[in-house]
Amino acid sequence: MPLEISGLVKRFGEGAEAKDVLRGLDLRLRPGECFALLGPNGAGKTTTLRCALGLTTPTAGSIHLCGLPVPDQAREARARVGVVPQIDSLDPDFTCAENLIVFAGYFGIRESEIRPRIPELLAFAGLEGKDKARIQSLSGGMKRRLTLARALVNKPQLLLLDEPTTGLDPQARHLIWERLRRLTAEGTTILLTTHFMDEAERLADRLAILDNGRLLAQGSPREVIAAHIEPQVVEVFGDWKPGGQPDSGAAAWAAAHAGALSRRCEISGETAFCYTDDAAPLLAHLAHQPGLRSLHRPANLEDVFLKLTGRELRD
Amino acid sequence: MSLATAHFAPPVLSLRLFAVWRRNFLVWRKLALPSIVGNLADPVIYMLGLGYGLGMLVPQVEGVSYIAFLAGGTLCYSTMNAATFEVLYSGFSRMHVQKTWEAIMNAPIALDDIVAAELVWAASKSCLAGVAILAVIAAFGFTASPLALAAIPVVFLTGLCFAALGLIMTALAPSYDFFMYYFTLFITPMTLLSGVFFPQNQLPETVRSIAELLPLSHAVSLVRPLLLGQMPTQIGLHVGVLATFTVVAFWLALALTRRRLLK
Numbered sequence: 001m002p003l004e005i006s007g008l009v010k011r012f013g014e015g016a017e018a019k020d021v022l023r024g025l026d027l028r029l030r031p032g033e034c035f036a037l038l039g040p041n042g043a044g045k046t047t048t049l050r051c052a053l054g055l056t057t058p059t060a061g062s063i064h065l066c067g068l069p070v071p072d073q074a075r076e077a078r079a080r081v082g083v084v085p086q087i088d089s090l091d092p093d094f095t096c097a098e099n100l101i102v103f104a105g106y107f108g109i110r111e112s113e114i115r116p117r118i119p120e121l122l123a124f125a126g127l128e129g130k131d132k133a134r135i136q137s138l139s140g141g142m143k144r145r146l147t148l149a150r151a152l153v154n155k156p157q158l159l160l161l162d163e164p165t166t167g168l169d170p171q172a173r174h175l176i177w178e179r180l181r182r183l184t185a186e187g188t189t190i191l192l193t194t195h196f197m198d199e200a201e202r203l204a205d206r207l208a209i210l211d212n213g214r215l216l217a218q219g220s221p222r223e224v225i226a227a228h229i230e231p232q233v234v235e236v237f238g239d240w241k242p243g244g245q246p247d248s249g250a251a252a253w254a255a256a257h258a259g260a261l262s263r264r265c266e267i268s269g270e271t272a273f274c275y276t277d278d279a280a281p282l283l284a285h286l287a288h289q290p291g292l293r294s295l296h297r298p299a300n301l302e303d304v305f306l307k308l309t310g311r312e313l314r315d
Numbered sequence: 316m317s318l319a320t321a322h323f324a325p326p327v328l329s330l331r332l333f334a335v336w337r338r339n340f341l342v343w344r345k346l347a348l349p350s351i352v353g354n355l356a357d358p359v360i361y362m363l364g365l366g367y368g369l370g371m372l373v374p375q376v377e378g379v380s381y382i383a384f385l386a387g388g389t390l391c392y393s394t395m396n397a398a399t400f401e402v403l404y405s406g407f408s409r410m411h412v413q414k415t416w417e418a419i420m421n422a423p424i425a426l427d428d429i430v431a432a433e434l435v436w437a438a439s440k441s442c443l444a445g446v447a448i449l450a451v452i453a454a455f456g457f458t459a460s461p462l463a464l465a466a467i468p469v470v471f472l473t474g475l476c477f478a479a480l481g482l483i484m485t486a487l488a489p490s491y492d493f494f495m496y497y498f499t500l501f502i503t504p505m506t507l508l509s510g511v512f513f514p515q516n517q518l519p520e521t522v523r524s525i526a527e528l529l530p531l532s533h534a535v536s537l538v539r540p541l542l543l544g545q546m547p548t549q550i551g552l553h554v555g556v557l558a559t560f561t562v563v564a565f566w567l568a569l570a571l572t573r574r575r576l577l578k
Binding site (some may be wrong): 053085089108151 | 329331334335337338341342345413414415417418419420421422423425496571577578
């Protein structure tokens with residue numbers, strides 16, 4: 001098993017100030033799968049990864065990383081794991097190649113062993129010929145890719161990525177996704193955290209939605225969508241002009257009609273999200289409402305995420 | 316075991332700490348020349364300036380020329396400064412700004428190894444600077460005794476001691492500005508009280524009894540006689556004090572660093 005977590009509790013602070021960031025988390029990764037941990041800011045994603053790596057001691061629960069108990073044998077377990085942290089931690093004093101060589105040294109890998117692999121590692125990161133480039137000269141996307149290459153110096157069984165594409169442009173995100181798929185195809189297990197639903201939907205074999213230190217849903221993207229939300233969504237927005245009355249918005253329309261025409265309706269800003277098993281009656285009604293516009297689409301992971309974690313802002 | 320006591324658990328070290336030491340060495344090697352010149356120029360200028368300038372007014376101190384008296388003190392305080400600067404400013408950069416320590420902790424290296432590596436590295440770097448200063452002192456003829464070579468291990472121990480003390484500050488620092496307090500309230504007064512520029516018996520009795528507890532005093536008590544070709548007295552005491560400061564300060568620094576980073 002690449003990672004087994006059961007009953008994980010992490011409490012920060014003591015006494016009246018105590019805050020449980022993780023409250024009994026269970027997680028089992030299967031070999032060779034890509035697992036996405038989704039959650040809003042502050043849900044406990046990074047804390048879960050830090051616990052898994054033995055960088056912080058859990059308040060309760062047990063963790064096995066690559067078969068070894070953590071934190072007791074965290075050092076040995078980390079030898080089999082690669083990590084792409086959220087914040088750039090490349091060594092600015094070194095070139096790209098030197099970053100890889102020095103990092104390999106932390107795993108006890110000799111320079112003579114790692115040097116022949118550098119062209120391959122840089123090519124994997126889409127950084128061919130950049131071995132002598134200084135870190136300051138790299139773009140954000142290049143740095144993240146180099147960090148990915150750095151995480152592979154020890155040929156890890158398990159790769160942990162903390163928000164690997166946050167802050168990257170679409171081109172850079174797609175390249176990272178393609179490389180991660182290549183890694184899982186070669187048998188590497190991947191655990192990534194993200195708050196991009198499309199990332200999870202594209203990459204993950206299975207995913208879990210985490211909020212307030214608990215898993216709210218778990219399964220393949222399709223399973224999670226099927227289990228937690230109605231299959232059809234109609235987004236309604238614009239102006240509503242019922243006969244003879246002054247203009248009003250989608251919220252007023254929803255208050256008058258959405259209850260009868262959809263299973264569930266949520267208002268967010270100026271838009272009404274109507275969830276339903278069959279959208280036909282609703283769409284027929286909307287066809288006769290001048291001023292209102294609508295978007296009919298299948299329910300996706302973001303709908304599940306917002307349903308389970310709420311629409312309020314997180315800081 | 317509560318978290319507070321867990322932070323004070325004895326260090327668990329592995330040989331991987333030398334990979335971290337080597338990382339710092341490789342960075343230093345890229346900038347070795349400016350680094351050595353930087354560590355050398357300031358103390359040498361002070362030594363020659365004060366030594367020749369003040370030396371005109373003060374013909375003899377404790378039986379030797381003022382500049383020969385000053386040489387041993389210069390070697391000690393410049394070692395202290397080099398070790399302190401390394402763990403404060405460079406160490407803080409690696410820990411807090413560049414997140415180098417966090418990257419290393421994702422490898423099979425524990426925080427204990429990293430802090431120990433910083434300690435040994437800062438001592439090594441200050442020792443390199445110390446050897447360069449010793450070479451200048453010898454080149455100017457302020458020491459002629461082979462006993463001066465015995466000052467090198469003392470310089471290394473002095474570097475360890477002040478690296479350990481500085482690591483406490485690094486563990487506590489919210490930003491670089493914090494280090495100013497350490498220099499103005501601790502390092503500078505210690506330099507003036509530890510017999511670097513003038514013999515401690517010039518100090519009032521009460522000040523002197525406090526000054527004699529300072530680690531730099533013990534380093535000076537060992538290094539100055541060695542440079543003058545004499546065997547120091549109370550070697551065990553002086554080495555013991557420096558070693559004790561090193562061990563206790565390192566332990567405290569490690570506990571504070573664990574508290575800061577292993578949340």
